[in-house]
Amino acid sequence: MTTLTTLPPSALGTTSPSPLVSVRGLRVAYGDGPLVLDGVDLDLFPGETVALLGSSGSGKSTLMKSLTGFAPITGGSAHVAGHDVGTLRRGRLRGLRADVGQVFQQFNLVGRLSVLTNVLTGALHSAGPVNAVGGFTGADRRRAMELLDRVGIAHKATDQARTLSGGQQQRVAIARALMQRPRLILADEPVASLDPTMSHQVLDLLQEIARTDGIPVLVSLHVLHLALEHSDRVVGLRHGEVLVSAPTAELDAEQLGVVYDDPTEAHDQEADDADR
Numbered sequence: 001m002t003t004l005t006t007l008p009p010s011a012l013g014t015t016s017p018s019p020l021v022s023v024r025g026l027r028v029a030y031g032d033g034p035l036v037l038d039g040v041d042l043d044l045f046p047g048e049t050v051a052l053l054g055s056s057g058s059g060k061s062t063l064m065k066s067l068t069g070f071a072p073i074t075g076g077s078a079h080v081a082g083h084d085v086g087t088l089r090r091g092r093l094r095g096l097r098a099d100v101g102q103v104f105q106q107f108n109l110v111g112r113l114s115v116l117t118n119v120l121t122g123a124l125h126s127a128g129p130v131n132a133v134g135g136f137t138g139a140d141r142r143r144a145m146e147l148l149d150r151v152g153i154a155h156k157a158t159d160q161a162r163t164l165s166g167g168q169q170q171r172v173a174i175a176r177a178l179m180q181r182p183r184l185i186l187a188d189e190p191v192a193s194l195d196p197t198m199s200h201q202v203l204d205l206l207q208e209i210a211r212t213d214g215i216p217v218l219v220s221l222h223v224l225h226l227a228l229e230h231s232d233r234v235v236g237l238r239h240g241e242v243l244v245s246a247p248t249a250e251l252d253a254e255q256l257g258v259v260y261d262d263p264t265e266a267h268d269q270e271a272d273d274a275d276r
């Protein structure tokens with residue numbers, strides 16, 4: 001089995017920033033079950049987009065959940081924006097989760113609410129109970145509109161979210177994540193429900209946000225060539241272990257085949273994507 005690991009460019013040189021996320025020897029098991037993550041190391045640096053690849057069941061979602069305290073850490077450590085996730089008690093998890101913007105495959109918008117209100121709900125992560133009840137401020141509304149403008153759908157602000165296309169809904173979800181002023185963005189299969197054109201647009205947007213705002217973006221993807229086109233670094237998981245961690249520019253589809261149970265899986269995905 002081949003393990004391909006090189007340091008990210010941002011980790012080289014004397015002026016390199018500290019990682020915002022630092023995971024070492026992470027082990028996760030659900031209940032009495034087997035280890036789902038087995039000794040995972042991961043660093044995420046400001047401004048980089050890291051694609052997370054692996055077969056179904058390899059542990060991609062679990063790794064993301066472990067960064068927000070939603071997965072049972074049984075060994076090793078995960079530090080996220082200054083939080084030591086494995087040691088946080090329930091009350092402190094709120095602070096961690098306010099620092100992490102999340103984007104999901106099914107967008108997770110409230111369909112009957114307006115696009116603008118959906119974006120505003122991102123502000124609730126940092127609001128205390130009084131603010132949450134008291135409504136949103138004018139400054140909140142202005143910021144939400146600016147974010148909708150940034151993601152290209154300000155003209156849809158008053159529409160019900162359920163009336164938007166999938167690609168538009170995912171843009172709303174990204175604006176909502178930005179509303180909470182995240183220090184990290186986790187995107188779990190954000191384009192799995194989108195056509196190829198929309199997929200490229202959404203991934204371009206995430207990469208632009210990472211670069212412009214200096215926020216690390218960790219994005220799990222099933223389609224290999226999307227990872228090669230839209231990331232600065234690739235981390236490949238297989239059966240809960242990191243087999244590949246290298247700058248995207250140093251990788252090709254052949255090398256990434258090692259992360260799949262069936263090496264042809266990677267190439268089949270590209271054919272599937274082209275057929276859609």
Ligand SMILES: Nc1ncnc2c1ncn2[C@@H]1O[C@H](COP(=O)(O)OP(=O)(O)OP(=O)(O)O)[C@@H](O)[C@H]1O
Pocket residue numbers: 030033036054055056057058059060061062063
């Ligand atoms: N809440 C849970 N309880 C028990 N087992 C779980 C739970 N969540 C995930 N698992 C198991 O952990 C393993 C990894 O699952 P995970 O969802 O992290 O994989 P994945 O790589 O994200 O897969 P996919 O690409 O299909 O989303 C699987 O064997 C899964 O059955």
